[in-house]
Amino acid sequence: MLEQQMKRPQINKKRGFYVKMKLLHKHGRPQEKSSCCFLRYYKWLLWLSLTLYFFTSYLITNNNNNNDKLTSLSKTHAFSSSKSTVVASRALIELTLNDSLKPRVNKIGLLRDLKIYVYDLPPNFNADWLANERCSNHLFASEVAIHKALLTSEVRTFDPYEADFFFVPVYVSCNFSTVNGFPAIGHARSLLSSAVNLISSEYPFWNLSRGSDHVFVASHDFGACFHTMENVAITDGIPSFLKNSIILQTFGVTNRHPCQDVENMVIPPYVSPESVRKTLEKAPANGRRDIFAFFRGKMEVHPKNVSGRFYSKKVRTAILRKYGGDRRFYLQRHRFSGYQSEIVRSVFCLCPLGWAPWSPRLVESVVLGCVPVIIADNIRLPFAEAVRWPEISLTVAERDVGMLGIILEHVAATNLSAIQRNLMDPTVRRALLFNTPIEQGDATWQVLSTLATKLGRSHRRSAVSAQ
Numbered sequence: 001m002l003e004q005q006m007k008r009p010q011i012n013k014k015r016g017f018y019v020k021m022k023l024l025h026k027h028g029r030p031q032e033k034s035s036c037c038f039l040r041y042y043k044w045l046l047w048l049s050l051t052l053y054f055f056t057s058y059l060i061t062n063n064n065n066n067n068d069k070l071t072s073l074s075k076t077h078a079f080s081s082s083k084s085t086v087v088a089s090r091a092l093i094e095l096t097l098n099d100s101l102k103p104r105v106n107k108i109g110l111l112r113d114l115k116i117y118v119y120d121l122p123p124n125f126n127a128d129w130l131a132n133e134r135c136s137n138h139l140f141a142s143e144v145a146i147h148k149a150l151l152t153s154e155v156r157t158f159d160p161y162e163a164d165f166f167f168v169p170v171y172v173s174c175n176f177s178t179v180n181g182f183p184a185i186g187h188a189r190s191l192l193s194s195a196v197n198l199i200s201s202e203y204p205f206w207n208l209s210r211g212s213d214h215v216f217v218a219s220h221d222f223g224a225c226f227h228t229m230e231n232v233a234i235t236d237g238i239p240s241f242l243k244n245s246i247i248l249q250t251f252g253v254t255n256r257h258p259c260q261d262v263e264n265m266v267i268p269p270y271v272s273p274e275s276v277r278k279t280l281e282k283a284p285a286n287g288r289r290d291i292f293a294f295f296r297g298k299m300e301v302h303p304k305n306v307s308g309r310f311y312s313k314k315v316r317t318a319i320l321r322k323y324g325g326d327r328r329f330y331l332q333r334h335r336f337s338g339y340q341s342e343i344v345r346s347v348f349c350l351c352p353l354g355w356a357p358w359s360p361r362l363v364e365s366v367v368l369g370c371v372p373v374i375i376a377d378n379i380r381l382p383f384a385e386a387v388r389w390p391e392i393s394l395t396v397a398e399r400d401v402g403m404l405g406i407i408l409e410h411v412a413a414t415n416l417s418a419i420q421r422n423l424m425d426p427t428v429r430r431a432l433l434f435n436t437p438i439e440q441g442d443a444t445w446q447v448l449s450t451l452a453t454k455l456g457r458s459h460r461r462s463a464v465s466a467q
């Protein structure tokens with residue numbers, strides 16, 4: 001009979017446990033000395049077996065834990081100011097094993113039966129604004145680009161009675177201020193209200209669905225709230241006549257926000273495909289990138305403006321103060337129309353928030369092969385199914401901008417080449433650019449494929465299902 005007595009050491013609990021054994025006769029009496037050699041051999045064999053068992057169990061458990069860590073940390077670690085240890089969650093988004101195994105959604109079939117009716121509104125709602133060439137080329141021009149693409153799209157129907165969705169083409173971002181040249185959208189609510197009054201009085205479709213299958217574009221700072229300053233946008237909220245509709249907007253955050261309290265889709269800001277093509281044609285033939293970290297844009301030395309608010313939540317000011325004299329950082333405060341030629345020469349492109357979290361730099365960086373460094377807490381990025389943002393970008397917390405140098409140097413020494421390879425994927429670039437006519441997989445195509453998943457909002461589909 002084998003008697004086992006398992007005791008834990010009292011001196012150091014971290015040493016684990018050991019097994020103390022004494023071999024007894026089957027009747028409980030000690031074995032005779034004549035068989036001591038065999039029993040000693042048997043004792044050590046049993047001891048070895050138990051040791052191997054516990055050691056193997058430890059290795060399996062520890063290996064599983066390590067695998068979990070490796071999926072998120074082994075590619076790149078980054079430092080966080082909130083902890084002294086190396087972490088990745090705040091400073092860097094990395095692809096996890098589970099994410100990498102998720103199948104990409106194939107939505108080609110979803111567009112075959114999709115039908116969209118484009119309202120033919122009077123020119124004061126859209127065409128008249130095109131007299132200013134900037135209207136169709138500035139960063140808010142997705143409202144123009146989507147309209148133009150739909151006019152020649154295969155999903156367009158000229159019969160509104162067979163339409164799943166109705167597109168309302170109102171350009172609200174083409175009224176440029178004579179003072180600073182920025183879009184002035186103070187007229188947006190009244191212009192949109194006039195358009196809704198027109199289509200609801202001349203067509204039956206708005207009233208049938210209460211606007212739930214009608215699509216609008218809000219391609220400026222705070223989207224459906226139609227104001228450029230967040231505090232005013234929140235106070236004004238979304239116009240009541242649009243609250244049942246679908247809003248395509250560049251604004252998006254992961255937390256609750258009044259300006260996305262509506263059925264909405266985050267779209268990328270507009271970047272001209274033609275300008276990208278020309279920049280790539282002039283890029284260095286050897287692909288050399290001689291700028292380590294790049295940013296050109298508004299950086300205030302004293303960020304508090306006359307309204308008492310801090311531009312960029314002081315993030316850009318912190319970057320300028322910390323790295324303005326750092327030779328690794330190419331920081332420029334003045335505008336330069338050909339700045340895409342600088343992006344195509346850069347390894348990392350800083351994309352800090354401005355008044356709103358999003359920026360055209362996100363798109364420009366990706367399509368020109370520069371790793372975007374997103375500095376905008378809680379930002380919701382466009383087309384997450386088509387653009388695997390964790391594979392092509394870095395995310396640095398606003399509070400950690402003082403550690404940008406350490407973070408970027410670490411990435412450059414570890415997994416930079418993998419990120420750059422992912423950036424070269426043509427499907428990623430295509431998904432962020434608006435083309436006319438639509439190209440499969442481009443930004444307008446992504447909008448249509450997402451609309452195809454919202455057919456439950458279509459009055460026509462609901463009426464057919466009810467029959």
